[in-house]
Amino acid sequence: MGRRIGIKDVAAAAGVSVTTVSHILNEVEGKRINTETRQRVLETARQLGYAPNGLARGLRLKRSSTIGFVSDQIATTPHAGRIILGAQEEAAKHDLLLLMLNTGGDRELERREIELLLQRQVDGVLYASMYHRVVEVPEQLRSVPTVLLDARADDPSVPSVVPDEVQGGATAVRELLRHGHRRIGFLNNVDDIPATHGRLEGYRQALAEAGVAFDPRLVVAETASAAGAYRAALTLLQAAERPTALFCFADRMAMGVYHAAAELGLSIPTDLSVIGFDNQELICDGMFPGLTTVALPHYEMGARAVAQLLALTGTKGQGTGPAAQEMLPCPLVARASVASPPRL
Amino acid sequence: MGRRIGIKDVAAAAGVSVTTVSHILNEVEGKRINTETRQRVLETARQLGYAPNGLARGLRLKRSSTIGFVSDQIATTPHAGRIILGAQEEAAKHDLLLLMLNTGGDRELERREIELLLQRQVDGVLYASMYHRVVEVPEQLRSVPTVLLDARADDPSVPSVVPDEVQGGATAVRELLRHGHRRIGFLNNVDDIPATHGRLEGYRQALAEAGVAFDPRLVVAETASAAGAYRAALTLLQAAERPTALFCFADRMAMGVYHAAAELGLSIPTDLSVIGFDNQELICDGMFPGLTTVALPHYEMGARAVAQLLALTGTKGQGTGPAAQEMLPCPLVARASVASPPRL
DNA sequence: ATGTGGTGCCCAATCGTTTTGGCAAGTGAG
DNA sequence: CTCACTTGCCAAAACGATTGGGCACCACAT
Incomplete structure (x- = not known):
């Protein structure tokens, strides 16, 4: 089939330059655009079903709008899914997608796969354990914002989210x-x-x-x-x-x-x-x-971890000093196995 | 910190052109490279810790080496993880990564998130259900190779992998x-x-x-x-x-x-x-x-689905006619709850 | 001296965006 | 009519890789 239509096609169809289309679609400030032109461009973009090419965009912006989710075991722990779900839904709010990776605890495999992640230029990484424990953060992750999920590191400069x-x-x-x-x-x-x-x-x-x-x-x-x-x-x-x-x-x-x-x-x-x-x-x-x-609180942990990651990427300063170590409360779920003690 | 080093840096350090570096790293056929030069370039690339920029590469190659994994419910079904694991490990064999997406069954949310996937130029999509059922494949997925996982469609042209x-x-x-x-x-x-x-x-x-x-x-x-x-x-x-x-x-x-x-x-x-x-x-x-x-056979289903997807992207022809509907056997797992019947 | 064929490398275009720094036309004042 | 300013748009240079089509050099035969 015909290839996906790009900004260039929209520009041609609307009779303006690519520059202008880009300005309009991104609502760039400080750029004055005639209201009528804006309408026309938006309309043609809609009609043509234009959708930006994330790769090109990422290349230019040096930001992939993608975050890596690295975990040791997706598989074994049930409810692990709720962590992923929480992370993904929070991410979606910011138009971010999750690149998933399971290492099975194999350190060498982990290295190789994280390499793949980094090549994809992820904006940050969630390093998740499937049960609360102390982990050693892989060296490669030094170069990218990282948040620990259901895990703590000895190094207190890495933020983490764990249950209380x-x-x-x-x-x-x-x-x-x-x-x-x-x-x-x-x-x-x-x-x-x-x-x-x-x-x-x-x-x-x-x-x-x-x-x-x-x-x-x-x-x-x-x-x-x-x-x-x-x-x-x-x-x-x-x-x-x-x-x-x-x-x-x-x-x-x-x-x-x-x-x-x-x-x-x-x-x-x-x-x-x-x-x-x-x-x-x-x-x-x-x-x-x-x-x-x-x-x-698996769902919340996933969500909070993404939030922390965003906070981290927001502050350019890579602020030194101890990072946030967030502890989330574990709620009671009452069913029917607790009653008053028998009168002995 | 200094930005990631690119092919350009390697070229400069090795005293050759970017073209040559690319040829060497990709082992392009039909291009003659002096053995000594090749060694030198490979060496400098290694020393500098060069890793290709996936976005740039994807842009040029029109291929992101990423596949989308769309499912209704990651969360509720335990063992769902095994599907993901199978898919991911099979994908890793081909240097592919999984972009995960959970829709929670919300059709509108699904549309929006798949849109994000497509913008990322995924090479294909695994559309997974968390229990074996008949699904309606979203219109948007027509434009990209798709394999159904633990699901069948009324449309027999979409390949699927299900348990028997x-x-x-x-x-x-x-x-x-x-x-x-x-x-x-x-x-x-x-x-x-x-x-x-x-x-x-x-x-x-x-x-x-x-x-x-x-x-x-x-x-x-x-x-x-x-x-x-x-x-x-x-x-x-x-x-x-x-x-x-x-x-x-x-x-x-x-x-x-x-x-x-x-x-x-x-x-x-x-x-x-x-x-x-x-x-x-x-x-x-x-x-x-x-x-x-x-x-x-959750793990196998995930793996086979990826294999099918690769087969699909391999054959350019988008071969019409009914696609493969693969059924995987369910093995017995013996524990201790079966014995001979009592003599009544 | 000229032609022929290999070798080993590089130039420049391309992928689809964003963004900097304009430039031309219009407007109102002098 | 000229100048200064605003408005509305665009050309071109990135971003980091791949690739088709060369070009320069050397060796050897004519």
């Missing part, structure tokens, strides 16, 4: 306290990541606020799987003074807790309240009863 | 038959989508192969949720001659079945075998016992 794990943990525990629980177990996971420490800290803070003493016997660490949680829950629930509520590091651990509870003849939430973390809807809604949990 | 629902359904049922089951229930869903009809067809085919008569009372349609499946399973399992195995349209329906079985005192897989569909690992692994299921 402490607040999230506290939110979960406060919900249990609010219902009158005092003996609250915590099934933590065993990895050395911010979530592990942060949620534990939140657990302790919430207990302290409520004047409940911290009892280390109520905290047990296990692999963040249903099977692991099942074992841990069995132990915890068969102890002398069993907890009346369990806070699970992850929703999938709650699946194990439900199983353990069923086996011990404890019904949820009458005999035992359970609260999870992550709000994996497929799981939470499928469980009986529906699992109350704390959600990670 | 019939084979998938049959695979599930054959696994049950193989273990000796003869009364096999099917919890279908109620939507009018290819999966609903295809898997039912597969169910019937597998039964027919095994010489088992089709009994309509064993098929019940419900919303594809745990709650819906729970109700349906209760009915089915309390019938006079209850089925010894249940094939569920979706893994999350199997969650409801597990619950119903537990309530009726049936243990899985001893008293009742269950098989799901989708292989949502978080669910399948979290259930007790682990859920045997049929996987959708």
Whole structure:
């Protein structure tokens, strides 16, 4: 078919120069254009179905209106999609598009693919992890504005957007306290990541606020799987003074807790309240009863990261000094797994 | 910092013309270059850290080495990520990058965003649905090579890549038959989508192969949720001659079945075998016992779609006539929810 | 001396925009 | 009629690459 029509075609059709067309379409200030001419040009552009060539534009402007989204694992984490969605929708507001890249954690592959990104002259890069952790930012990204997403770097000059794990943990525990629980177990996971420490800290803070003493016997660490949680829950629930509520590091651990509870003849939430973390809807809604949990603000994180990136590219100065480290709150999502403790 | 260095810089540093540098870097045929010069240029390019400007290159070549990935919902479906991953990794093999776009099903938003894509001069577009269905391809995409992903169009001239629902359904049922089951229930869903009809067809085919008569009372349609499946399973399992195995349209329906079985005192897989569909690992692994299921070949679909797109852009002819409609098989993923039927 | 054929390189046009610095025509004052 | 100013438009130079068509040089045969 005929090639896409360009500014030149519009100029010819409207009987003016390319310059004038460009001025009109871009609404350049300080350039005086006759109102009638403007109308005519706009009209012909519309009729011809003109659309600017982004490559040419980018070349001239030294700006591609495209940002790179680099992540280790798009695939494994569900809800990862919400991060992408948040980023993309925020980007769309500024006519930006996302160039996606998954590295699978392979450092060499990462290098090669980021190279491709940079060749495309992206205006900035979102370097995302699929779970909150500390990452090492690739050297190549020094040359381009970068924001970390669901990740922090040792280097504090790189801005980042992460969930507030402490607040999230506290939110979960406060919900249990609010219902009158005092003996609250915590099934933590065993990895050395911010979530592990942060949620534990939140657990302790919430207990302290409520004047409940911290009892280390109520905290047990296990692999963040249903099977692991099942074992841990069995132990915890068969102890002398069993907890009346369990806070699970992850929703999938709650699946194990439900199983353990069923086996011990404890019904949820009458005999035992359970609260999870992550709000994996497929799981939470499928469980009986529906699992109350704390959600990670994935969508917002994506959106805020783009906003930060734009702020960064806005200020030419590449302002030195520590950059913004934004923490987003994790909201409670109530379903049906929390009730008042049984009268023992 | 100093701007990125270009071909011009390399030329100057090596003491040759830009033309020569370009010839050397692109290994242009029919152009004779002195071996020594070639070495010198390559060396300086390496030292200077030269990388071509993709925008300029794309402008000249009328090819951006970028393909658009348009989907309705990145977010809601887990495993959607595997489609993206498959597409991206296949694309990377050809030095292509993916420009992602999520429309949320909003037709007007979709139009605007695809417009952005086309402005970026993408070489082709993957139009993906997050579950297998029939879609209407946007008018704008006529002008650019397009492949449908997990979707079909009424227009058979658009190539597509979809899972083989019939084979998938049959695979599930054959696994049950193989273990000796003869009364096999099917919890279908109620939507009018290819999966609903295809898997039912597969169910019937597998039964027919095994010489088992089709009994309509064993098929019940419900919303594809745990709650819906729970109700349906209760009915089915309390019938006079209850089925010894249940094939569920979706893994999350199997969650409801597990619950119903537990309530009726049936243990899985001893008293009742269950098989799901989708292989949502978080669910399948979290259930007790682990859920045997049929996987959708998401990764392969993404990869094949890119391959098709490349084939399409390769043949200039835009060959008329019906295009390739590729169906990919759905493999069985065995866990622990299927066993031989109880001796009644 | 002239022609013939290779070799090794470069000039300049091109892709589709944006933008700087004009220039010509019109207007009103002197 | 001339000057100064405004208005409305345009020519041409970028941006960074690719590529068709040379050109200059050398060797060798005539």
